[in-house]
Amino acid sequence: MMLALEMYRSPAKFLAAKAVGGRIPGILTGPAAPLRLVTINEPKSDKDGWARIRPILSGICGSDLGMVTSHTKLYFSALVSLPFVPGHEVVGELLEDCEDLPKGTRVVMDSVLTCAARGVEPCDGCSSGHTNLCDRITVGHVAPGLQTGFCSDTGGGWGNVMVAHRSQLYAVPEGLSDERAVLTEPLAGAVHTALRAKVEPGQSVLVSGAGAVGLFATLALRELTQAGRITVVAKHPKQRELARAFGASDVVAPDEVFRGVRRATGAFRLKPDLNAKEFLLGGVDVAVDAVGSKDSIDTVLRVTKAGGRVVLAGMPSTGADLSPVWFRELELTGTYASSRVEPNDRPAFETALELAATAPLDGIVGARYPLYRWREALDHAQSAGRLGTVKVAFDVRAS
Amino acid sequence: MSRPGFVLEVDDRTPPLLVHNGEGFLLERFPLGTRVVYPPEALPAVRDVEEAIQNALLNPIDSEPLPELLRPGMRLTIAFDDISLPLPPMKKPDIRQRVIEAVLTMAADAGVDDVELISANALHRRLTANELRDIVGERVFRSFYPDGKLYNFDAEDAANLTHLGQTKHGEDVEISKRAAESDLLVYVNVNLVAMDGGHKSTSIGLASYKSLKHHHNSHTMIHSRSFMDHKASKMHHSAWRMGEVLTQHVKVFQIETTLNNDIFGGPLEFLQKREWEWSIKDQASMLSAKRGLALAPAKMRRKIFQDVRANYGLTGINAGAIEPVHEKTIEAVHRQHLVEVQGQSDVAIMGVPFVGPYNVNSVMNPILAACMGLGYYFNSYRGNPIVRKDGAVILYHPVDYEFSQLHHPSYVDFFEEVLSESTDPATIEAKFEKQYAEDPWYIHLYRTSNAYHGVHPFYMWYWISHALDHCGDIVWVGANRKTVERMGFRSASTLQDALEMVSHSVGRSPSITYLHNPPHLLADVR
Ligand SMILES: [Zn+2]
Ligand SMILES: [Zn+2]
Numbered sequence: 045m046m047l048a049l050e051m052y053r054s055p056a057k058f059l060a061a062k063a064v065g066g067r068i069p070g071i072l073t074g075p076a077a078p079l080r081l082v083t084i085n086e087p088k089s090d091k092d093g094w095a096r097i098r099p100i101l102s103g104i105c106g107s108d109l110g111m112v113t114s115h116t117k118l119y120f121s122a123l124v125s126l127p128f129v130p131g132h133e134v135v136g137e138l139l140e141d142c143e144d145l146p147k148g149t150r151v152v153m154d155s156v157l158t159c160a161a162r163g164v165e166p167c168d169g170c171s172s173g174h175t176n177l178c179d180r181i182t183v184g185h186v187a188p189g190l191q192t193g194f195c196s197d198t199g200g201g202w203g204n205v206m207v208a209h210r211s212q213l214y215a216v217p218e219g220l221s222d223e224r225a226v227l228t229e230p231l232a233g234a235v236h237t238a239l240r241a242k243v244e245p246g247q248s249v250l251v252s253g254a255g256a257v258g259l260f261a262t263l264a265l266r267e268l269t270q271a272g273r274i275t276v277v278a279k280h281p282k283q284r285e286l287a288r289a290f291g292a293s294d295v296v297a298p299d300e301v302f303r304g305v306r307r308a309t310g311a312f313r314l315k316p317d318l319n320a321k322e323f324l325l326g327g328v329d330v331a332v333d334a335v336g337s338k339d340s341i342d343t344v345l346r347v348t349k350a351g352g353r354v355v356l357a358g359m360p361s362t363g364a365d366l367s368p369v370w371f372r373e374l375e376l377t378g379t380y381a382s383s384r385v386e387p388n389d390r391p392a393f394e395t396a397l398e399l400a401a402t403a404p405l406d407g408i409v410g411a412r413y414p415l416y417r418w419r420e421a422l423d424h425a426q427s428a429g430r431l432g433t434v435k436v437a438f439d440v441r442a443s
Numbered sequence: 444m445s446r447p448g449f450v451l452e453v454d455d456r457t458p459p460l461l462v463h464n465g466e467g468f469l470l471e472r473f474p475l476g477t478r479v480v481y482p483p484e485a486l487p488a489v490r491d492v493e494e495a496i497q498n499a500l501l502n503p504i505d506s507e508p509l510p511e512l513l514r515p516g517m518r519l520t521i522a523f524d525d526i527s528l529p530l531p532p533m534k535k536p537d538i539r540q541r542v543i544e545a546v547l548t549m550a551a552d553a554g555v556d557d558v559e560l561i562s563a564n565a566l567h568r569r570l571t572a573n574e575l576r577d578i579v580g581e582r583v584f585r586s587f588y589p590d591g592k593l594y595n596f597d598a599e600d601a602a603n604l605t606h607l608g609q610t611k612h613g614e615d616v617e618i619s620k621r622a623a624e625s626d627l628l629v630y631v632n633v634n635l636v637a638m639d640g641g642h643k644s645t646s647i648g649l650a651s652y653k654s655l656k657h658h659h660n661s662h663t664m665i666h667s668r669s670f671m672d673h674k675a676s677k678m679h680h681s682a683w684r685m686g687e688v689l690t691q692h693v694k695v696f697q698i699e700t701t702l703n704n705d706i707f708g709g710p711l712e713f714l715q716k717r718e719w720e721w722s723i724k725d726q727a728s729m730l731s732a733k734r735g736l737a738l739a740p741a742k743m744r745r746k747i748f749q750d751v752r753a754n755y756g757l758t759g760i761n762a763g764a765i766e767p768v769h770e771k772t773i774e775a776v777h778r779q780h781l782v783e784v785q786g787q788s789d790v791a792i793m794g795v796p797f798v799g800p801y802n803v804n805s806v807m808n809p810i811l812a813a814c815m816g817l818g819y820y821f822n823s824y825r826g827n828p829i830v831r832k833d834g835a836v837i838l839y840h841p842v843d844y845e846f847s848q849l850h851h852p853s854y855v856d857f858f859e860e861v862l863s864e865s866t867d868p869a870t871i872e873a874k875f876e877k878q879y880a881e882d883p884w885y886i887h888l889y890r891t892s893n894a895y896h897g898v899h900p901f902y903m904w905y906w907i908s909h910a911l912d913h914c915g916d917i918v919w920v921g922a923n924r925k926t927v928e929r930m931g932f933r934s935a936s937t938l939q940d941a942l943e944m945v946s947h948s949v950g951r952s953p954s955i956t957y958l959h960n961p962p963h964l965l966a967d968v969r
Contacts, residue, residue: 300859307856312884 047443048203049418050082051111052127077112079130081416087199091163091185093210095142097151099440101226101412102201103133104425106257106336107359108193112422124194125187131201131438132193135216135225143210150216152228153208154393155191156381157198161209162186173385176236191381202415202438214393217401223409224400226437227260231403232396234260236382237332237357238268239392245270247329248309252301252344254278254287256434257357258334263403265332266291268388268395275308275328277301277340282432289404298339305347321346323368328352338363348374355379411436415443449782449964451717453477458718461729463794463961464839464921465807466744467736468714471938477955478788480829481717482964485705486779488756492538495760496545499698503763504771509546509696512627513553520625521546522596522649525564526574527800529635529702530961534752538700540580542631542760546698547583559621560593563630563648565655566896567801568850568889569595574804598651598896599886606653607692610684614657619649623693632699636823636963637776640699641769642686643679650685652880652898657681659898660876661868664905665912686765698762701775702755704962711751715962748797749804780965784829787968789953790945791830792938793820795840796961801895801903805850809926810858810903812840817917818906820958827968829956833915835945837938842922849893853885857900858929866931868908876901916945 089096108130132155141147159170162184169177182188189195192208199206216225238261243249249271251258258276265271276287276295284295296304302322306313311326323346331344336358345368348354353375360378369376382392410433413421418438425436451457459470460479473479489495500509513519523539526532543560550558560579562570575593576584587593596619597603605623607616622628622645630648634640647655657663658681689695707714710732713725721729736744759775761768799807799815807815816838821828830836846855861875876898879885885897910917917932918941927934935941942953958964 294860303856303859306884307860307878307882310878310881310883312887 045083046086046204047081047083047415048129048199049079049131049415050084050127051079051130053078077419077422079112079418081418084203086205087197087207089140089207093143093160094207095145095210096139097134097136097153097206097208098139098204099131099134099136099201099206099438100150101135101222101409102131102438102440103226103230103409104421104436104438105133105230106255109422109426110359111194120190123181123188123190125189125196128189128194128196129200129203129206130193131203131206132191133226133229133437134192134201134206135222135228136201136206136440139205142208142213145210145213145215150222150225151208151213152216152225152393152397153192153212154214154232154382154384154391155193155212155229157181157186157189157191157195157209158211159184160211173383175384176381177383201440202418204440204443214391214397217397220397220401224405225397227405227408227435228393228396228400230256230435231260231264231399232382232392233257233357233379234264235268235392235395235399236386237261237355237379238264239387240377240379241265241269241330241332241353241355242387243269243271243330246272248273248275250275250277250301250305250328250331250344250347251287251292251334252277252331252340253334253358254280254283254295255334255429258332259283259286259290259434261332261334261357262287262292263290263399267399267403271330273308275304280429280432283429286434301343301347309349311347311349321365323347324349330355332357333360334358336360345369345374348372351375353377408434409437410434412439412442413437414439449481449483450784451479451481453479460718460957460959461714462792462839463796465795465812465841465843466741466748466797468733468794469839470733473792473938473957474942474955477792477957478784479957479959480782480784480964480966481959482704482715482962483779483782485703485715485756485962486758488703488705488758489760492541492757493545495757496542499760499762500545500549503696504761504767506696506763509629509762510549510553512694512696513550513555515554515556517555517557517626518624519550519555519558519627519629520561520619520622521558521629521631522561522563522619522622522645523578523631524633524639524644524648525562525567525595526570526578526803527567528633528639529753529755530800530803531706531751531753531798532577532803533702533755535577536580537578538633538702538755538757539578539631540583542698542700543579543583546629546631558587558592560587561619561622561649562595563644564596565648565650566598566652566889566899566902568893568895571893596649597890598655599890604651608688610681610688612657612681612684614681614685615654616646616685616688617651617654618645618689622649625693627696628693629696630698632697632772634699634701634772634776636780637773637965638676640772641679642682642689642765644697644765645693645695646682646685646689652896654685656880657685659902659905661872661905661908665868665908690765695765696762697765697768698760699768699772700757701759701772701779703758703779705756706753706962707751708754745797751798777965780963781825781967782964784956784966784968787827787829787831788834788956789831789949790835790837790942790955791821791828792837792955792957793839793960795820795838801899802847802850806845806847807840808846808851808854808858809842809844809923809930810854810900811851812842813930813932814903814906816840817910818903820960821907821910823958823960823964824966824968828913829958829966829968830914832913833948835916835918835949835953836910836914837941837945838917838919838922840919840922842919842926842934844923844926850895851900852888852894853879853882853897854895854900857904861900862929862931866904866911868905868911871904872901915948918944
């Protein structure tokens, strides 16, 4: 038996959470949340290549908050299996040998549950190394679930024990602290985003949002591409400071994006009639949306130059105006998780582990909570930007 | 010439004094012993303006009479000062209209039919058709504007610029092609302060950025002491050198006019009287104006002030060769504006009014407010600044966060982007000026809309660099704290607080001088 946070099906709570979620901290993780602290059976590791892991630190991701507040789209309901233990940003310790990795190895995990983990013939995505595009995430000998942390069979980082497949695991180098290692999964996502953005030398980039996704994307763009000017949209003082430390050339407030990008790129600024939102002729070569809100997406589409590229790195909400995509012939692309074979021919996790070791990431895990203080932890994560925190994590061993 | 009557020392019988404060004014009690410098009263005006104009054109200095310079088949260009002068705008008819009409009459008599009129706005905003009409008058406007023969100078129209060469200091002289290729360039000036006129008219008013950047930069401007003294101003030295090059290529007939201090009339007449001389009627007008302004919605308040038209009387008109004409102009300006002030003080106090050269029919944004106080007024001295080195300046203006997107689009960006990085003129010049000067959007708005050139806010900031360098403290009374802080200044809610704040550098009983303008004055600090 083990202690874990469990996401369970509760239509009434689902609706209640959706109604208030995100708006009133404290209530969203109060009685209405479809999450509970329980003692349950440990997940089993009886299939080939699977081993048990004891999580050490486990991050709270925006998608976790979306799930708890029921803001996640119904699109995803077919891709999870309830009840499940969330947590996919994990650094943990192997409780048993896992093929070539001996018991006791510290590992981080690529959470996508691909064909290899499911014991089925590799699909097109998996066989070409684009493991994040796997088409078999609901079949095989593992219950449906696009990732560990959304699957009822594997457990997740928010519990005392979980299981993972060898194909998901990367050994943590000696000397890399747990606080840095736990950032490997979001950093891998940022590596994927930066490389998918196909920024050519000297091109201008806008990153909308300076939460963990936006900040790490900025870092990865600066480290892995030869981007010219990187403009980051940040709301809070600490975010502005970090954006600069992570490589932003300039930082603008959300209500200053049009002004800032126009200045940075020498574009022309147009204001349509009535209350329609303005747009630029010209603008950045590449824009990365790391927020996902309608407002943010509307903005990035309107400040990207004709023929430019817009990368959706946050889970997008609906209702954005797609006129600019048509009129400006924008290339609109998404980035989900990360791949085993990235455009630089390496697994994103390997690059991410290098970044985790070298980037100025001290203090990025700004708060650690034991599992039983989960309500506080989620509240904190929900208001992280305002509170000057980038990443909140569960200290699972202290639980 | 000593005019002791214009300097008053505050004692216990002195009433509260009027202080201009943006679109309004207030009555302030100054500490005992504060020295108040009043602008001189208006000089008597020339009675027959038409006759004075004729006389100037027919009896010019170091030049043939104008009619002798005019012949059929020639190319004649008349350039004139733009809307930034005079302040506030003058009642109709504008003196420029009268002079231009006289010049055109002589040109018509001589059979000249190739005439163009250019507003010498350099990097200032284009004037609207109505604004051009206000300056040149209905008849001239209707005869020239529809055919495109009356227009704003376009410093970004490469095809219509001519590079005349370089000065011996390597400064480029690039001006309006039409002006450069004219057989005669007549310049019609209106001079309010000693900074304007002379070679500044043609070699700045009709010049491109390439030419202007040689003197409109932080180094030159910090070393121009003061702008009101063309012999001590590095900017003027440069303009004078350019003028030499220009006049080698183009025959210039310079017409300079000077105005007196008669600005406020009617219900606002009390604004140019000394408070202790206010009659019962003046006091009543003051109270009702003050109450009316306090109650009026912001829009109406703005309209009240923007509709102010000054009564200015002409004090002189001189025509002919640029330099001797300008000497006469300076004499007349000094006669009107100079006030002798004995010694510098620890603190200077100035009220910044609603209008400056760059916000006519527009909004005085924070940068313009700073420029008005620390550029215009601070530099209104001859000899030494009114405040001692490392002394304090206290200014009045609300400094609201308000910008005209139509007239000052690059100012907003300058305020948000440039000033948040640095307020040091040399630093921002090195890092940002070129980008702003060459920004295609600003250039587009400058050429097709009514926007100041992208680089203009930099010039405003360079203009205050002498004050920034000279003063120890700069405090604004009653101003928006955030906007003032962005510019590197401090704000206080009352004069007492401001004096408290500067006491660490000037002591608890500093010597104080209040410059009671407008109307304009030029402190001759001995
Ligand atoms: Zn995640
Ligand atoms: Zn697959």
